[in-house]
Amino acid sequence: MSDVTFVQQSALAVFFGRLGRSTLSGMEKLGDATMLGFHALGLIFSKPWQGKHFVLQLYALGVGSLAIIVVTGAFTGMVLALQGYYTLAKFGSESLLGAGVGMSIIRELGPVLGAFMIIGRAGSSITAEIGIMRVTEQTDALEMMAVNPKRRILLPRIVAVIIAVPLLVAIFDVVGIGSGYIVGVELLGVNPGAYIAELVAKVGMHDIYGGLVKSVVFGFLIGMICSYMGYRSTPTTEGVAQATTQAVVISSVSVLIVDYILTSFYL
Amino acid sequence: MIRGDKLSKVYGTTTAVSSTDIHVRDAAITVIMGGSGSGKTTLLRLLAGLEKPTAGHIWYGDEDLCTMTDNRLYELRESMGMLFQYSALLNSLNVYDNVAFPLHEHTDLDEEVIRTMVSMKLEQVGLRGFEHLMPSELSGGMAKRVAFARAMAMDPKIVFFDEPTSGLDPISAGVISTLIRETSTKNRMTSIVVTHDVGAGLSMGDNVILLWQGRIIAEGTPDEIRHSDDERVQQFLEGRPDGPIPFSRSTTSYVDDLTHKPGTVRLES
Numbered sequence: 001m002s003d004v005t006f007v008q009q010s011a012l013a014v015f016f017g018r019l020g021r022s023t024l025s026g027m028e029k030l031g032d033a034t035m036l037g038f039h040a041l042g043l044i045f046s047k048p049w050q051g052k053h054f055v056l057q058l059y060a061l062g063v064g065s066l067a068i069i070v071v072t073g074a075f076t077g078m079v080l081a082l083q084g085y086y087t088l089a090k091f092g093s094e095s096l097l098g099a100g101v102g103m104s105i106i107r108e109l110g111p112v113l114g115a116f117m118i119i120g121r122a123g124s125s126i127t128a129e130i131g132i133m134r135v136t137e138q139t140d141a142l143e144m145m146a147v148n149p150k151r152r153i154l155l156p157r158i159v160a161v162i163i164a165v166p167l168l169v170a171i172f173d174v175v176g177i178g179s180g181y182i183v184g185v186e187l188l189g190v191n192p193g194a195y196i197a198e199l200v201a202k203v204g205m206h207d208i209y210g211g212l213v214k215s216v217v218f219g220f221l222i223g224m225i226c227s228y229m230g231y232r233s234t235p236t237t238e239g240v241a242q243a244t245t246q247a248v249v250i251s252s253v254s255v256l257i258v259d260y261i262l263t264s265f266y267l
Numbered sequence: 268m269i270r271g272d273k274l275s276k277v278y279g280t281t282t283a284v285s286s287t288d289i290h291v292r293d294a295a296i297t298v299i300m301g302g303s304g305s306g307k308t309t310l311l312r313l314l315a316g317l318e319k320p321t322a323g324h325i326w327y328g329d330e331d332l333c334t335m336t337d338n339r340l341y342e343l344r345e346s347m348g349m350l351f352q353y354s355a356l357l358n359s360l361n362v363y364d365n366v367a368f369p370l371h372e373h374t375d376l377d378e379e380v381i382r383t384m385v386s387m388k389l390e391q392v393g394l395r396g397f398e399h400l401m402p403s404e405l406s407g408g409m410a411k412r413v414a415f416a417r418a419m420a421m422d423p424k425i426v427f428f429d430e431p432t433s434g435l436d437p438i439s440a441g442v443i444s445t446l447i448r449e450t451s452t453k454n455r456m457t458s459i460v461v462t463h464d465v466g467a468g469l470s471m472g473d474n475v476i477l478l479w480q481g482r483i484i485a486e487g488t489p490d491e492i493r494h495s496d497d498e499r500v501q502q503f504l505e506g507r508p509d510g511p512i513p514f515s516r517s518t519t520s521y522v523d524d525l526t527h528k529p530g531t532v533r534l535e536s
Contacts, residue, residue, distance in 0.1 A: 136353065148337070148341060
């Protein structure tokens with residue numbers, strides 16, 4: 001007979017126990033992701049340079065996401081123009097449509113919606129690709145061929161996303177404002193001169209810098225999170241699937257949280 | 268010489284390698300054999316530095332692999348090769364680029380020279396003329412032969428082979444075994460081969476190590492292993508289901524498990 005006795009834990013103790021464990025595990029992963037990401041980024045200053053791989057990734061992630069960015073930007077601008085016109089017409093201020101569409105897209109919708117699209121298109125593919133490389137031992141094979149997988153796999157992808165996101169967001173902004181112009185001016189009859197004049201008058205460099213900073217930060221977040229999730233995924237089919245889902249969810253939520261923080265600084 | 272001192276590797280509650288001392292002789296073929304789950308691949312990965320041991324040390328000469336800097340480790344690996352159990356070819360590269368990969372990475376050789384070297388390596392494994400194929404277009408056996416050519420591309424000093432003959436037809440398995448033997452002898456290469464193929468292991472090894480439950484249970488020349496008095500060694504060599512090494516890994520009674528009704532609690536007497 002053993003002398004072990006079992007004590008019933010209170011529901012509160014169980015709750016705080018679980019909360020504590022998940023908090024510790026979350027902090028551990030955050031620390032690990034930060035160290036891994038910065039370790040990979042730190043390798044940018046050492047040889048061998050990864051220029052060719054960076055260009056390949058920039059093409060795959062950036063150009064590959066172009067179509068979805070253009071489509072999303074176009075419909076966002078069109079919907080904004082419709083909604084904006086409906087609201088502004090109540091106050092007889094339809095001429096402000098250009099400023100409304102421009103500010104909404106440049107300050108907020110361009111970086112956030114653009115980031116979401118890039119997460120879905122490029123972020124998920126980064127996680128899945130790196131995860132599959134782990135499952136098939138390709139990362140181990142690189143290690144054994146004296147090629148640092150952090151330098152070869154993570155670094156080009158993180159840097160490519162950091163550069164691709166602001167460029168794609170800029171395209172999103174231009175397409176959104178342009179499609180807003182088509183809907184507002186061509187379909188709803190807003191004065192074209194007023195649309196452009198209000199846009200130029202109300203949207204300042206401060207707004208453009210704000211959107212740019214946001215998109216660079218979002219690119220950094222997406223690159224770090226999606227690369228980390230793939231690199232640390234359990235090397236099984238289920239592990240890669242789970243890591244890909246988590247990468248999309250965590251990146252999207254992080255973008256929203258950081259967006260609030262950055263907006264509060266830039267307002 | 269590669270030496271493992273009191274090596275242990277624990278995953279959660281499972282001990283894969285338990286306090287094992289291992290010596291790998293230079294310019295010789297060391298074969299590690301054992302049943303599935305005996306810890307042989309984990310031991311190989313520990314020796315290759317792909318895993319950190321939970322306890323113990325791995326010595327390459329007088330350098331400890333566990334405390335080595337990344338740069339030094341990569342420097343050492345330029346003279347190493349590894350053949351993985353499932354080939355681990357880089358999916359985005361064709362056969363030529365896979366075999367040429369280490370040469371492109373670590374040498375300044377002209378492309379013409381690299382092309383000649385790749386052709387020679389592929390000729391060895393009977394796949395010259397297949398350079399343009401992608402890994403997804405290769406059979407398992409062909410992929411393994413390409414992986415062998417890649418592992419040999421830099422004429423390494425130390426090569427790790429994880430199940431080099433598994434999944435190969437008898438002719439390819441025989442060729443690979445012979446190639447390991449011949450290349451090791453000719454290049455004075457240190458080879459560490461993990462296999463559960465008794466015939467291949469005993470025919471190619473200079474030194475054979477038999478693992479069971481993460482521990483070394485026998486070590487010696489192939490002849491010493493063949494004539495070992497240890498009942499476990501003989502059971503493994505002959506592939507008998509009955510003996511000191513149980514076939515079943517279950518720890519509970521089969522009858523109890525079949526008669527135990529869900530929702531009831533079994534009281535141990």
